[in-house]
Amino acid sequence: MITLRRSEDRGLADHGWLRSQHSFSFADYHDPAHMGFGNLRVINEDRIAPGTGFGTHGHRDMEIVSYVLEGALAHRDSLGNGASIVPGEVQRMSAGTGVRHSEFNHARDATTHFLQIWLLPHTQGLAPGYEQKAFSEADKRGRLRLVASPDGREGSVTVHADASLRAGLFEGDERAELMLDAQRLCYVFVARGSVELNGQALATGDAAALRGESRLVLQHGRGAEVLVFDLAP
Numbered sequence: 001m002i003t004l005r006r007s008e009d010r011g012l013a014d015h016g017w018l019r020s021q022h023s024f025s026f027a028d029y030h031d032p033a034h035m036g037f038g039n040l041r042v043i044n045e046d047r048i049a050p051g052t053g054f055g056t057h058g059h060r061d062m063e064i065v066s067y068v069l070e071g072a073l074a075h076r077d078s079l080g081n082g083a084s085i086v087p088g089e090v091q092r093m094s095a096g097t098g099v100r101h102s103e104f105n106h107a108r109d110a111t112t113h114f115l116q117i118w119l120l121p122h123t124q125g126l127a128p129g130y131e132q133k134a135f136s137e138a139d140k141r142g143r144l145r146l147v148a149s150p151d152g153r154e155g156s157v158t159v160h161a162d163a164s165l166r167a168g169l170f171e172g173d174e175r176a177e178l179m180l181d182a183q184r185l186c187y188v189f190v191a192r193g194s195v196e197l198n199g200q201a202l203a204t205g206d207a208a209a210l211r212g213e214s215r216l217v218l219q220h221g222r223g224a225e226v227l228v229f230d231l232a233p
Contacts, residue, residue: 001212002198005034007205010045017052021045023189023207037209038185038231039163042118045191045205047111048073053104059095061126063119063159065148066091066103067167067227069191071112077101081130085114089134090147090167092157096126115191115227119161122150131157140167142174144218144228162232170195170221178216178228185231186210193223 011022011029022029023043024036036042041062048054053074066073066085073085077093078100085091093099105112133155139145144166152158159165168176170193180186188197188208195201196219197208210216218226 001210002200003209003211004200004202005207005209007203010205017049019047021205036120037187038233039120039161040117040187040229040231041120042116043189043207044116045113046116047113048103048105049111050105050107050109054102056100056102058098058100059093060098061121061124062095063121063161064093064095065117065119065157065159065165066093067115067117067191069113069115069225071105071107071110071114073112073114074104074106075101077130079128079130083132085132088136089132090157091132092130092148092159094121094126094129094160096121096128099128115189117165119159119163121160122162123160126160133157135167137169140169142168142170142176144168144176144178144226164230166228166230168218168226168228170218170224170226172221173219174221175217175219180210180213180216180230182212182214183233185233186213186216187229187231188216189227189229191225191227193221193225195222195224195226196220
């Protein structure tokens with residue numbers, strides 16, 4: 001079964017300095033029908049205005065993945081990490097027993113556009129941690145490149161959750177097929193562009209929740225950047 005969630009049906013928070021669209025309930029946006037999907041708890045599509053950002057704040061017991069689409073995201077945390085995350089890079093922060101961090105857009109005239117993704121960890125009370133890796137456009141062109149996994153295989157970042165994340169870029173005749181475990185869950189999010197998923201058209205910000213499916217086919221992309229999650233049931 002494939003259930004579509006269109007971009008316009010997401011929650012929206014517009015704070016002026018931050019415009020955030022929520023695929024699942026978050027902060028003041030509450031929808032009992034969309035509290036998460038499996039152990040995927042948050043996909044926020046955030047746009048941070050120039051010279052602004054999230055001040056220092058804390059998290060616990062959550063795997064947080066940042067995926068930058070445009071601009072740069074300056075990260076600093078209580079573990080001593082400081083980095084700028086740019087398109088093509090994936091950052092994983094394990095909040096564990098507790099971590100404090102800030103995220104800023106230091107550009108004077110460019111918006112930072114990124115996805116903030118939260119996964120429920122397989123174990124609570126883990127030691128906090130941080131990891132950041134780059135994945136080239138060539139790695140993702142016409143295929144689904146593994147960028148996050150429980151064991152860090154294929155050079156992906158390691159998440160302490162029963163979940164994997166793949167990213168792909170699709171244009172024209174480019175096509176990717178992925179065999180799925182029908183006993184698990186799959187969630188597909190179109191970060192930009194448009195693409196066809198198992199014969200159904202998806203546009204920017206659209207998502208599809210797959211249950212009991214054994215195969216996923218992405219094709220007929222037009223400037224498409226797609227994230228595919230394999231999740232615990």
